[in-house]
Amino acid sequence: MKGSHFTEFTIGFVLSMFFIYFLFVVALPKVTKSILPEVVRDIE
Amino acid sequence: MxxxxxxxxxxxxxxxxxxxxxxxxxxxxxPLWILAVTREIGKLHEFIHLNLAANYPNPENIVDGLKNLLEAMGQQGLGDANSPFRPRLSQIRNISVFFRTNNDQINGMLSGQIHSIPFTREGTQTDEFQLCFYSDPSNLNDEHTNCGPRELDEKYQSLIRDSSNYISNPIVVGITYKPLIFGFLEDIFGTNKTSVQVYYPKFANVPTSTEAPVLNIDTFANYVLPTTLNTGVLSDANQRCFSHVFLYPSNFIFNLLVLLKTFFNFDDIVFRKYVTTPLGLSFVLKIQDMGADTYIRTNNDPMPFVDVEFEPSQGVVVYQNSNSGGNSTFEDLEISLQNAPSGHTFVLSDCFNRVLFDRNFHTLSLYHGEVFEQVTGVPPETELVTNQTPNKVEFSKFMLSFLAPSVKFWGDMNIFNDVRINTPDSMAIQTLIYNLLDGSLQAITDQVSNPPGDAITLSFLFNINPPYTSQYLINMSGGSSFSPSIFFNLNYFFNFQGQAQTGNLKSASYKTVSFNIPQEPPSPDQNNNLATNILRTMISDDFRNSLLNCYEHFQNCGPQASNQVSWLENFRETTERAFAQLAMAVFKHLTVLQK
Structure with missing residues (x-):
């Protein structure tokens, strides 16, 4: 359908999910562990 | 655009x-995660609490018991294995037990003990967490031990100190754990979740102080749970079993959960706030802004200490705002609870906006499990009896309470609201009395297998719930407005102790009968004597005097109190009949036993 932008919404969905996964599962834990090794070691 | x-x-x-x-x-x-994790943490609290209660006051047993418990948990894991939110033991950093008694020797033995409990993480990796004991609140923030819930603030510590003023043996259990999903956030903020509960052993002294702070429930929750965790219970819709305990982080989350429940029409999930009365203590429960759906119920139905209406169909005592059309609110409904039995759990519906606890709030800690499983509900009178029994721990293990079926009066009420039993064969005795009160005397057979010479102690809590409730109050107040003050003033006359203590409510009392199973088959006369003794104990003079006081009071009120006089007559007759039935059942049981 003209102007529905279905493809863009789909791509946006996939990208956002990937971004969330990367942000919360991959990147942030690594960053925090590198920044705060003492805390992480203490916690784990 | x-x-x-x-x-x-x-x-x-x-x-x-x-x-x-x-x-x-x-x-x-x-919210789902918080529910699940905190529920499991609540279970852990429960395990620890039960262990403490069972082994108190022996410090060595406490240490060993907790170690064994935690080692077993380390092997078996914690919580429901099928739950994706199951907190793993690796998330628990340490368990800190603040333990202070009035016995310096015990304090010295426990304080400073740190035990490392090994467990296997993820199947292969070996790890450990620490079990720490303290007897000084200031040590809870000892950074050198890496064990105390260090984020506990001064407010929490002051709670411990205040509690120590009221009661000499508080036990505070703090569990510090690392949340699973938000671990990285915890890393960022450098904090862990700590759930803390304050327990008081069943043999602790009853405080005598009359000065206590007035606490808002939110304040209180934050007070006890310094990480702003609140307390609550998730029960199934039929209210039968409070199988899940969870802590939720704030009223915001709690309200959010309620909103979600309403939005998705999850009728099978009910959120509750609830509190548990401390041992034999009195406090005033003030409830403000009660909405139309507000109700109070207990799992010791019916709730004996508050003005309630009965909901026989569900077996649930419900207070409903029906007197005022169901839409208006009651303000500052004050419920006086005097000498409430320990472990009596009051469930507050989630539409309570504020609940104030005044005077002797003490534990107000959360339990889960049915009331039958609680080992803290030992009335003082029963404690005295149990001191004569050879093994207190055994007693606590067999301490049961259950809801006996209603003995029908004029109106719906229970007199056998709570029956606590101490016997080596308590389940059988429970069944025995249950059958008795259910009118199934034929079912009383040889269910009990106590050997001759064993001690049996029956302790009954009689809760007097006259059929006044709303109808009576309306009559007395002369209008449709609710008048709780009249209700509570009248409760004075139901003081089983027969003591004129204005302002004190003693609507319930424990009566204890202790006897030994005869070594020899009792003769009919002996049986009769036993039954008579039981009957006399149950219907003691102070009980009769209390009834007499009631009589006199209502008779002085003239014809308008004829219903009350009628009720008292009915009550006395029914009570005595019930007691007689009970006595009959006991000695009949003993007769069967001797055959």
């Missing part, structure tokens, strides 16, 4: 989905 080029659309789409995902995460996943 909507972007037309493909790049802009893609950007808007990405942002929208991202926003929605975060929103979903916060609104759905977060």
């Amino acid at each position: 909507f972007p037309s080029n493909r790049g802009s659309v893609l950007l808007v789409s990405f942002a929208t989905w991202f926003f929605c995902a975060i929103l979903f995460f916060l609104l759905v996943i977060t």
Whole structure:
């Protein structure tokens, strides 16, 4: 359908999910562990 | 207004989905996770509490018992294995037990003990967490031990100190754990979750102080749970079993959960706030802004200390705002609880806005499990009896309470609201009395296998719930307005102790009968004597005097109190009949036993 932008919404969905996964599962834990090794070691 | 080029659309789409995902995460996943994890933590609290109660006051047993418990948990894991939110033992950093008694020797033995409990993480990796004991609140923040819930603030410590003023043997259990999903956030903020509960051993002294702070429930919850965790219970819709305990982080989350429940029409999930009365203590429960659906119920139905209406169909005592049309609110309904039995759990519906606890709030800690499983509900009178029994621990293990079926009066009420039994064969005795009160005397057979010479102690809590409730109060107040003050003033006359203590409510009392199973088969006369003794104990003079006081009071009120006089007559007759039935059943049981 003209102007529905279905493809863009789909791509946006996939990208956002990937971004969330990367942000919360991959990147942030690594960053925090590198920044705060003492805390992480203490916690784990 | 909507972007037309493909790049802009893609950007808007990405942002929208991202926003929605975060929103979903916060609104759905977060509450579910909090529910699940805190529920499991609540279970751990429960395990520890039961262990403490069973081994108190022997410090060595406490240490060994907790070690064994935690080692077993380390092997078997914690919580429901099928739950994706199951907190792993690796998340628990340490368990800190603040333990202070009035026995310096015990304090010295326990304080400073740190035990490392090994466990296997993820099947292979060996780890350990620490079990720490303290007897000084200031040591809880000892950074050198890496064991105390160090984030506990001064407010929490002052709670411990205040508690120590009221009661000499508080036990505070703090569990510090690392949340699973938000671990990285915890890393960022450098904090862990700590759930803390304050327990008081069943043999602790009853405080005598009359000065206590007035606490808002939120304040109190934050007070006890310094990480702003609140307390609550998740029960199934039929209210039969409070099988899940969870801590939720704030009233915001709690309200959010209620909102979600309402929105999705999850009728099978009921959220409750609830409190548990401390041992034999009195406090005033003030409830403000009661909405139309507000109710109070207990799992010791009916609730004996408050003005309630009965909901026989569900077996649930419900207070409903029916007197005023169901829409208005009651303000500052004050419920006086005097000498409430320990472990009596009051469940407050989630539409309570504020609950104030005044005077002797003490534990108000959360339990889970049915009341039968609680080992803290030992009335003082029963304690005295149990001191004569050879093994207190055994007693606590066999301490049961259950809801006996209603003995029908004029109106719906229970007199056998709570029956506590101490016997080596307590389940059988429980069944025995249950059958008795159920009118199934034929079912009383040789269910009990106590050997001759064993001690049997029956302790009954009689709760007097006259059929006044709303109808009576309306009559007395001369209008449709609710007047709780009249209710409580009248409760004075139901003081089983027969003591004129204005302002004190003693609507319930424990009566204890202790006897030994005869070594030899009793003769009919002996049986009769036993039954008579039981009957006399149950219907003691002070009980009769209390009834007499009631009589006199209502008779002085003239014809308008004829209903009350009628009720008292009925009550006395029914009570005595019930007691007689009970006595009959006991000695009949003994007769069967001797055959």
